[in-house]
Amino acid sequence: MSAKPFAVLPPAAAPVATPSQWADWGLWDAPKRIFTPRVLVGLVAAFGVCLLAGEAYAQLNGQQRPGVLATIWRWLPLILLGPPGEVGGFLLNILVSFLTMAIGTVTGIILGVLQVSQGLIVRRVAWAVTQFFRNSPWLVLLFFAILLLPFRMNLFGEIVPFPSWIKAVIGLALPIMANIAEVTRGAINSIPTGQWESAESLAFARGQTFRLIILPQCVKRMLPPWMNWYAILTMATTLISIVGVADSMTLTQQALAAEGGRSELLIPMYGMLLLLFFLYCYPIARWTLYLERRYAIVT
């Protein structure tokens, strides 16, 4: 008599979030109330004060050159998009932030999972790596990557150039990796033990439990802190100007130099750069807050 199959087999695990579920999580309807009239008034007022300060300074020194606003308008395309035919300026900041976040997330999740591994040595080493990169200053890590990585590599007989912006991406990815690892570890630890136990009683292997039960639940918990780290990273991308990449910070300084030391431009130009980053990062911050509140467990 052959063994009968179980009458009730556990159903296939539900797939990771489908697009409709994403909508259900409030990802798409959140940003509506970000730039409220109050915020817009504040922004216009702050930038207006910068412009006025510049204009007043110019008037005091009796200068007859193009106005402050006109000058800023002339340089804006360069600062936003970089020199024609190259990627630079604010666009490069965004590009670097995307690449860094992608690398940092993948490596960070791996590192985070290793931190809850069953092997003691693996766990300890993963912990040490995380703490090291989490507690080192970003700028030092950036110098570390810029100065100690080669400027080209011999990859399978091909000479691959390693421009400094790629090295900068690696340098910034290190602290992001460590912080995402912490986020991952926190999320895994926040899943109730019951989930592990029921998975075990249903004869899931540890790897299966991770892949099919634990990690899918972590995604939602990790999303708000992950977005928060993305915003922090985007702001940190200005650090690459220190190591000589032509991002928006570098180009703003070059534009100021090209104008020949017109000191009335200093406040408006730097003010505009602050405004640019604010316009990009503030929505992310509000959205993160919204999701945090939405996902919060009401006690």
Add this chain to the structure above:
Amino acid sequence: MAGLAEWFRSLYTDYGINFVHFYDDYERARFFRGMWVTIKISAVSVLASIVIGILGAWLQTSGNRFVRSFTQGYIQFFRNTPPLVQMYFFYFALGPLLPRVHTEYGTLQPMLSNFTWAAISLSFFAGAFNVEIFRSGIEAVPRTMTEAASALGYTQMQVYRYVVFPLGIRIVIPALTNNIVNLIKTTTLAYAIAVPEALFVANQIWSDRVNVMEMMLTLFVFYIGLVGIVVWVMDRWEKALRIPGYGQ
């Protein structure tokens, strides 16, 4: 001490590992001055940012709508713009507006040094986070407690001083520690406006002596050590403040 210096010197002569700042008097003095500047700028900014945080949290409870909006604007602005650009804004854009003063040698120099500007900008940056942290601490104190204190005849100020503050501070220590650690790491940005702090002098030394790896290692040890000490102190403080039956 001299023996240690000799050991580091032999490490260089025998193995080419050049920890020059451990055996050469000039470089040692330079590097230690840099570390001292980092410690000073961290201490000043931490204190100032805590003052800003307490002040801001107090202003947020103000009855005046304009004051509240202004505080909120300050927080959002400093939280959502890059600290490096803030520092440039303070140093390069606001700095030239201040009058120049005569030094004792009769030369003109800016009223505020780059160290001061770095400390101001870092304080405002970290202060914005501290406002939120302290506000959350105040809000975490149960309303029933403040009401009970009022019922016992405490004035508004006394309620803050004897009830809200002592309880709130216990709640915010972990978040405050995080922010202080972050601030210490952010002091490296002062490099960009040529404040001679640890990273800046390390850069000078590795430019002179071509020992990037060794200087990097020292920097990592220094910063992680500094952060470690701060975390340890705050941890001890949290334990010392713990009262039975409240919190964990």
